[in-house]
Amino acid sequence: MADRLPVTVLSGFSGAGKTTLMNHLLAHSAGSRVAVLVCGAQDGQTLAPLPPGCEATVLPSGNAMLAEAARLAAEGRFDALLVEADGLDEPLAIAEGFLFEAEHGGGPDAAVQPDTLVTVVDAATFLRDVNEAEFLGDRGLAQHGDDDRTVAEVLLAQVEFCDVIVLNKADLAGADELARLRAVLHALNPRAEIIKASFGNVPPQQVQDTGRFDFEAAADAPGWLAALRGEAPVADAAGGVSTLVYRRRRPFHPQRFADLIHTEWLREHGSVLRSRGLFWLASRMETAGDWNQAGGVCRHGGAGAWWAALDPAEWPSDSAERAEVEADMQVDGAPAPFGDRRQELVLTGLDLDHAALQARLDACLLTDTEMAAGIDAWAAYPDPFPAWVDDFDDEDGHDHGHSHGDDCGCGDPEHHHGHAH
Incomplete structure (x- = not known):
C-alpha cells in the first residue's frame, strides 16, 4: 500500500474565504509537495502561482474528488492533500x-487519510445568515x-461537523460582535x-497535519448532542449565548403544539438559532417526532419507533446499547409509565428567556385532565401534522436520525410564516 x-x-459557504486561506497555506508550504483539489470552482476564483512541487486540479462538484484523491495518493508524489x-x-x-473508500475501496483508495476538517466562517455575515429563513x-x-x-x-x-473553525474576515467585525x-x-x-483570522492568515500547523480528525468524536461534537448527553451546555453570559435543554415525560397535544410552531415563538423570547431533538x-x-x-x-417529521412501541426482542442485542434503552425507560430509578416516550429538545441561541420558552412548550403538554382521559381519547385529538412515512428500515427498525415530513417557518416574519413550502 502507498504511504497514507x-x-x-x-x-x-461561498465567499467565506476558502481560496484565500488555501493560497496562504500554499505560500507557506515550506517546500512540502502539496496536491490541491478545488471542487466546484466559481467564476472569478483564482489560485495564486503554485510553489515548486505543488500541483492543483479543478474539479466539478460531485464525487470525482474521491477518485482524484485516490489517484494522487497512489502516485506517491505528494506529502499532503489540500481540498x-x-x-x-x-x-x-x-x-x-473518504472513510468509505478507505474501508471498502482497497488498494490506493485506502491510502487517503482525512487529517483535519476545517470550516471557514465569514465573520461579517454568519450571524445574519443563520438568523434568516433564506433558501438556497x-x-x-x-x-x-x-x-x-x-x-x-x-x-x-459546516460548523457542527469539523475539527477547526477559521473565523475569517475578523477585520470586518467589531470586538463585541467577534466575541458574540x-x-x-x-x-x-x-x-x-x-x-480568528483576516485574509486567511492562519499558521499552517493549526490546520494541516494536526491529526485532529476523529470521525466518531466529530459526529458527536454538535453542542445539542453534548447537551443531550448531559454535558454542561456551553454558555457565555457576556455574549448572551445559552442553551436550554427541555425534557418532559408528558405528550404534547398535537393541535396546541402545531399552533405554537406556526408562531414566532423562537424569536419572541430571544433568538433561537439552532434547536434539535425528539418530540412526542x-x-x-408509536412514532417519535424529529425536530430540526x-x-x-x-x-419536523417521523424519527422512527419509540423503543417502548417495539417488542423487547427487537431491542439491541449489544449489552451496552440495550442498557441505554433500558435506562431511557426509567425516571428517577422507577419504570416510566410510557417507556422512553418523551419530549427532549435542545435550544441554543442569543439572549434566551429560558423560563418563557419552557412555559410556551409546557402549555402544549396535556393537562392533568387530558392525561387522565387515556390513550384512546388522545388518539382522537385533532392532529394537523402530516403523515409520517414509516420508512425507517435500518437493521433494527429503529432510527432517530431521519426526518420525513413538513416544514414550518419559525422566526422570520417576512419569509415562510407558517409552512415554508
Missing part, C-alpha cells in the same frame, strides 16, 4: 466518503431541483478549535 496521504478539507470543497458541501458527507434557491444556489436546503442549514452543518460570534460557534461545536405527540404513540430547526426554518 494526509488530507485537509476546507469547507465553508477546497464546494461552498455547499457538508463536511460530514465528505468525511464519510432564493440566491440561485440550489444544486438541483429538489435541493430545498436553507443557507442557515448549510452553514450550521465566537461564543455562538463554541456553543454549536464545543470540540472545534476556533481561530399524544395522538401518535436552523435559523428561520424548522423541519
